[in-house]
Amino acid sequence: MFENVQAAPADKILGLMMQFREDPRDNKLDLGVGVYKDSHGDTPVLAAVKSAELRLFDSQKTKAYVGVQGDKEFCAEMASLVLGDSVSMDRARICQAPGGTGALSILSMLIGRTAPDATVWLSDPTWPNHMPLLKNARLKTQQYPYYDTKNGKLLFDGMMEALSAAKPGDVLLVHGCCHNPTGADLDLAQWAAIADLCLEKGLLPFVDFAYLGFGDGLEEDAAGLRLLASKVPEMLIAASCSKNFGVYRERVGAAMIIAAAPAQAEATFTQLMSVTRAVYSMPPDHGAAIVRMVLTDPHLKSEWITELNDMRNRMLKLRSGFAEALRRESNSSRFDFIADQRGMFSRLGIAPEEIDRIRADHGIYIVGDSRINIAGLPDNRLDEVARAIVSSIE
Structure with missing residues (x-):
């Protein structure tokens, strides 16, 4: 039954995850997988x-x-x-x-x-x-x-x-x-x-x-x-x-x-x-x-809403900070839209070969369509990431 079965096309995001895991660099950064991360790079269990x-x-x-x-x-x-x-x-x-x-x-x-x-x-x-x-x-x-x-x-x-x-x-x-x-x-x-x-x-x-x-x-x-x-x-x-x-x-x-x-x-x-x-x-x-x-439970619900607000506000702060860092590095308004968008994701609008360079030269993993997980950005590395992106694009 299975001798002529062809392998299914690889899932690009799952493939990116595997590449990231196998990358030995200490400073590597995953901006592809769609999970919320806190300032320590962890996906926390909420207290509530x-x-x-x-x-x-x-x-x-x-x-x-x-x-x-x-x-x-x-x-x-x-x-x-x-x-x-x-x-x-x-x-x-x-x-x-x-x-x-x-x-x-x-x-x-x-x-x-x-x-x-x-x-x-x-x-x-x-x-x-x-x-x-x-x-x-x-x-x-x-x-x-x-x-x-x-x-x-x-x-x-x-x-x-x-x-x-x-x-x-x-x-x-x-x-x-x-x-x-x-x-x-x-x-x-x-x-x-x-x-x-x-x-x-x-x-x-x-x-x-x-x-x-x-x-x-x-x-x-x-x-x-x-x-x-x-x-x-x-x-x-x-x-x-x-x-x-x-x-x-x-x-x-x-x-x-x-x-x-x-x-x-x-x-x-x-x-x-x-x-x-x-x-x-x-x-x-x-x-x-x-x-x-x-x-x-009123207490747990209130605690959850506070935690949810904290996650959202952190992402909004990352959006504005990252857009500012990209503006400084590129000396342009090309990426200003990031600050106006909402949620975990934005598309940078850069080419696949530029994404490949960012990954190869800087260990920053971005999905091939240029989608980045805003919540995956480290608070203290925004300038570094912006510099890596701008230096890798035409």
Whole structure:
């Protein structure tokens, strides 16, 4: 059976990780892998998460399955965190999923089951795993212009022009905040225009919400998604807790359905549960139980919000400091856009051969499309990194 199997194309980010591990240089720097790092270069366990984990250890009395939907209280808390009061909850259904990727996957399979002829429109560029998981669900895809990498600007007019070709029943995949890989986000007026477009053309919005709280704040980051939810009859949301709770390896996410009426929501949810049952049967409990405990305990929630604010503010400070360092080294405003963007990522807009030189000469690892992890920048090496980048580009 396997004698003629061809090796799958290597994942570029995973390949970069392996190169980094094998690099013997002491001053090497990983700006590729998408995890938050503190000032010591570590990905910390949040204090609120650690406290909840200890409580869970002391109180948990069984490891029995939690059910196909997962932890129902976790689901309710996630719905409140993401949606607020933007939509009547009798129109919404939520299930726990193994990470944001798990939520994206089962919702994509739901689309494939209920609307197999739909085209999913996604941004160019987008998170590298979007296309593979959509293809895995056997969905047709089409990309819309989103970002001018050379000039560091959002291409909203081009996006809207391209989407004018979308057909009723098509799906519009958008990033809820902190766009990966560009850091360029939609403003509220643009969210409103997208809502109007979805209503006019009969499109189903599908929001990937992986970085809530990493942009401008919990409420601010959710504002666009909530505006959209308040206007459209149907919507899909894939939410992740990996970044804002720092529980990457626990795989904590939520898949949300909003329908025009409660009966439609319930019928669609049964299909989602059928998809889930066939894919992984039951979701993992540990991480979701931790998140649920944090969100339901006022002290832990307050502590978590403080820690989340600290992470976000550190990234904002790194953005402004790095943009200033690049301005000094390049004697230009070429990289000023970095300070205006949000979240963990930005694209430098430099060529692949320049990225290769930066890695070879300075041990700084950047993804081939020039995406850098802002949170991976060491506070005390901004000038050094900026100097290495500027000295390596044409």
